[in-house]
Amino acid sequence: MTKKTIAVLPGDGIGPEVTRAAIQVLESIGRLYDHEFVFREGLIGGSAIDEKGDPLPLETREISAESDGILLGAVGGPEWDHLPGDQRPEQGLLGIRKMLDLYANLRPVKAYEALIDASPLKTDIVAGVDFMIVRELTGGLYFGEPKKRETIDGEEQAIDTLAYKQSEIKRIAERAFEAARVREGKVLSVDKANVLESSRLWRETVTECAETYPDITLEHMLVDNAAMQLIAQPTAFDVIVTENTFGDILSDEASMLTGSLGLLPSASLGATGIGLYEPVHGSAPDIAGKNRANPLAAIASAAMMLKYGLQMEEEATRIENALEKVLEAGYRTADITESTQAVTTTEMTEAVVKAL
Amino acid sequence: MTKKTIAVLPGDGIGPEVTRAAIQVLESIGRLYDHEFVFREGLIGGSAIDEKGDPLPLETREISAESDGILLGAVGGPEWDHLPGDQRPEQGLLGIRKMLDLYANLRPVKAYEALIDASPLKTDIVAGVDFMIVRELTGGLYFGEPKKRETIDGEEQAIDTLAYKQSEIKRIAERAFEAARVREGKVLSVDKANVLESSRLWRETVTECAETYPDITLEHMLVDNAAMQLIAQPTAFDVIVTENTFGDILSDEASMLTGSLGLLPSASLGATGIGLYEPVHGSAPDIAGKNRANPLAAIASAAMMLKYGLQMEEEATRIENALEKVLEAGYRTADITESTQAVTTTEMTEAVVKAL
Ligand SMILES: CC(C)[C@H](C(=O)O)[C@@H](O)C(=O)O
Ligand SMILES: CC(C)[C@H](C(=O)O)[C@@H](O)C(=O)O
Numbered sequence: 001m002t003k004k005t006i007a008v009l010p011g012d013g014i015g016p017e018v019t020r021a022a023i024q025v026l027e028s029i030g031r032l033y034d035h036e037f038v039f040r041e042g043l044i045g046g047s048a049i050d051e052k053g054d055p056l057p058l059e060t061r062e063i064s065a066e067s068d069g070i071l072l073g074a075v076g077g078p079e080w081d082h083l084p085g086d087q088r089p090e091q092g093l094l095g096i097r098k099m100l101d102l103y104a105n106l107r108p109v110k111a112y113e114a115l116i117d118a119s120p121l122k123t124d125i126v127a128g129v130d131f132m133i134v135r136e137l138t139g140g141l142y143f144g145e146p147k148k149r150e151t152i153d154g155e156e157q158a159i160d161t162l163a164y165k166q167s168e169i170k171r172i173a174e175r176a177f178e179a180a181r182v183r184e185g186k187v188l189s190v191d192k193a194n195v196l197e198s199s200r201l202w203r204e205t206v207t208e209c210a211e212t213y214p215d216i217t218l219e220h221m222l223v224d225n226a227a228m229q230l231i232a233q234p235t236a237f238d239v240i241v242t243e244n245t246f247g248d249i250l251s252d253e254a255s256m257l258t259g260s261l262g263l264l265p266s267a268s269l270g271a272t273g274i275g276l277y278e279p280v281h282g283s284a285p286d287i288a289g290k291n292r293a294n295p296l297a298a299i300a301s302a303a304m305m306l307k308y309g310l311q312m313e314e315e316a317t318r319i320e321n322a323l324e325k326v327l328e329a330g331y332r333t334a335d336i337t338e339s340t341q342a343v344t345t346t347e348m349t350e351a352v353v354k355a356l
Numbered sequence: 357m358t359k360k361t362i363a364v365l366p367g368d369g370i371g372p373e374v375t376r377a378a379i380q381v382l383e384s385i386g387r388l389y390d391h392e393f394v395f396r397e398g399l400i401g402g403s404a405i406d407e408k409g410d411p412l413p414l415e416t417r418e419i420s421a422e423s424d425g426i427l428l429g430a431v432g433g434p435e436w437d438h439l440p441g442d443q444r445p446e447q448g449l450l451g452i453r454k455m456l457d458l459y460a461n462l463r464p465v466k467a468y469e470a471l472i473d474a475s476p477l478k479t480d481i482v483a484g485v486d487f488m489i490v491r492e493l494t495g496g497l498y499f500g501e502p503k504k505r506e507t508i509d510g511e512e513q514a515i516d517t518l519a520y521k522q523s524e525i526k527r528i529a530e531r532a533f534e535a536a537r538v539r540e541g542k543v544l545s546v547d548k549a550n551v552l553e554s555s556r557l558w559r560e561t562v563t564e565c566a567e568t569y570p571d572i573t574l575e576h577m578l579v580d581n582a583a584m585q586l587i588a589q590p591t592a593f594d595v596i597v598t599e600n601t602f603g604d605i606l607s608d609e610a611s612m613l614t615g616s617l618g619l620l621p622s623a624s625l626g627a628t629g630i631g632l633y634e635p636v637h638g639s640a641p642d643i644a645g646k647n648r649a650n651p652l653a654a655i656a657s658a659a660m661m662l663k664y665g666l667q668m669e670e671e672a673t674r675i676e677n678a679l680e681k682v683l684e685a686g687y688r689t690a691d692i693t694e695s696t697q698a699v700t701t702t703e704m705t706e707a708v709v710k711a712l
Binding site: 076085088090094119120121122125141142144147148149152155156157158159160161162163164165166167192193194195196197198199200201202205223224225227228230231232245246248249250251252253255256257261 | 432441444446450475476477478481497498500503504505508511512513514515516517518519520521522523548549550551552553554556557558561579580581583584586587588601602604605606607608609611612613617
């Protein structure tokens with residue numbers, strides 16, 4: 001019997017309902033494979049601000065640091081929008097990424113056959129889409145210093161800094177090359193090398209790094225062009241590696257391609273071995289607490305935890321297969337159907353548990 | 357008889373053929389309305405590097421500064437990709453933007469009925485798309501200082517800076533509000549205010565500025581969400597205003613929505629009254645010199661020059677109507693048809709001239 005401790009950080013909005021669903025599925029997996037998952041819950045984001053006055057309370061840091069993996073729901077919501085930047089729910093998420101040095105954000109984008117009609121794109125464009133965005137997560141424009149506001153000659157100014165060291169670029173490039181190895185062997189590095197110094201260092205470093213991976217094909221693309229090509233020919237991609245902000249924008253754009261935003265998981269990995277796993281979707285305050293949220297992205301995130309964090313590949317695949325099965329069987333939460341017959345969060349979760 | 361001097365900067369790749377087309381159309385307009393357009397040609401980008409060793413030679417600066425408006429083709433190509441960042445073709449474009457303080461880049465995105473089938477998006481999603489992106493063009497991440505590379509403790513590092521002063525944000529916001537006034541009265545300001553200091557100043561300043569425009573509705577959206585919504589519901593937008601880099605990415609994404617990249621024009625306006633007008637598409641070196649390029653974006657850019665730069669609204673509308681007419685009549689260059697019956701650049705141009 002393997003025992004694993006999972007930190008569960010439900011967060012805000014629909015976070016609690018969807019992480020609950022993921023726990024339920026993990027418990028089933030535990031029974032099926034004789035693993036013991038111990039869940040320790042912590043506050044993060046807006047709910048942590050409300051209860052502790054801090055988006056990332058000390059206790060949450062401890063629970064996370066002592067875990068084998070972290071399941072996160074979502075953070076943020078309009079009730080905290082008025083707070084100053086450094087005291088917002090998002091700081092909880094940014095803080096934990098930084099604390100655990102979670103520099104590699106893996107976002108697989110896959111078109112589910114059964115859902116292809118829900119895509120805003122034409123079927124022949126999205127059918128077969130299957131790629132992975134590897135977003136740098138602890139550097140770039142999000143964290144560079146100086147990051148400040150000041151009054152110069154009586155006028156307000158604000159500054160953010162996009163900074164990278166070669167070592168930061170190298171380690172994320174390596175993740176991308178490794179990811180491509182178990183995929184189709186193609187890496188596309190996205191930058192703005194015709195304008196940005198940091199992008200030129202990025203391109204140089206990724207190119208150098210490629211020498212160690214002669215089995216992988218490396219190409220480069222400017223970020224504006226990548227934003228176009230994601231729509232024009234999304235099946236052309238395998239692994240895309242890019243800077244923090246570019247990755248934020250492109251991965252959200254990509255999540256819209258397949259009509260299955262409610263299904264997309266992500267993994268944030270670092271040097272410590274403790275990863276953070278969360279749905280790509282946000283906290284969706286408008287449907288929070290209504291048992292209407294799609295739990296599949298959180299469940300798929302739990303599967304990523306098994307695969308990338310706990311070396312339980314078979315168990316992960318079992319969850320992934322169950323997800324495909326319930327979709328093929330026609331189960332749909334409200335986000336992926338226009339019919340009034342949508343199933344609830346709990347019904348969808350039970351269907352997945354049965355399909356395991 | 358009005359006399360206007362137009363600086364023509366054909367640039368690289370297909371730049372020369374498409375600007376030639378635009379000139380031809382302007383000459384027709386000149387005859388029809390009894391205007392005299394004087395065209396003065398200048399080198400820019402890669403071809404300027406080849407001939408003068410400078411992507412923006414002094415003579416080009418002079419021709420531009422003395423003009424009533426600038427028609428630009430496109431810059432860049434693989435033959436100059438090996439050059440160091442500050443000596444590339446793109447520096448010609450960035451240089452002229454900065455020199456004339458062209459801080460407002462207007463990019464209308466419109467679905468042409470006749471072309472809707474060429475869109476990667478479903479017809480019901482793109483039908484009726486008609487919005488304008490107002491991109492800040494002389495600040496933000498493109499120009500902020502420090503922008504440099506250095507070795508610290510034996511390791512290479514690179515830095516770019518995203519900086520804005522309140523006055524820079526205010527003037528671009530005003531352009532957006534003005535643009536919305538002659539449209540549907542809605543401005544969406546796009547930022548990353550949950551992470552970036554510059555975005556928080558951006559949001560604050562745009563909000564303040566809105567007080568002077570009580571007739572306009574202002575909303576805010578995070579850039580990652582905007583990248584999604586552009587695909588999910590592109591008809592929801594009217595005017596989008598955003599930072600330089602965000603605008604670069606979002607406007608290229610948007611250009612792909614309607615299947616008519618080859619038709620999209622842009623105007624870059626500043627304080628001096630001299631604007632720069634150029635197609636959104638690039639230099640397309642693969643088809644350069646083959647008489648295959650779509651001249652419509654360059655022609656539509658000339659129409660924007662008449663409208664925004666030379667106060668010739670009627671003439672501009674006449675060109676726009678001619679464009680719609682040739683598309684409805686079935687004229688298609690190779691980029692917008694799969695048929696082998698595609699017309700050439702010159703045939704398309706002649707069709708437009710006739711349709712005037
Ligand atoms: C909540 C926000 C800070 C976060 C980010 O921008 O990284 C989110 O958009 C994401 O992509 O995980
Ligand atoms: C050529 C390049 C410098 C330019 C930019 O990034 O601004 C182009 O992509 C554009 O959008 O006009």
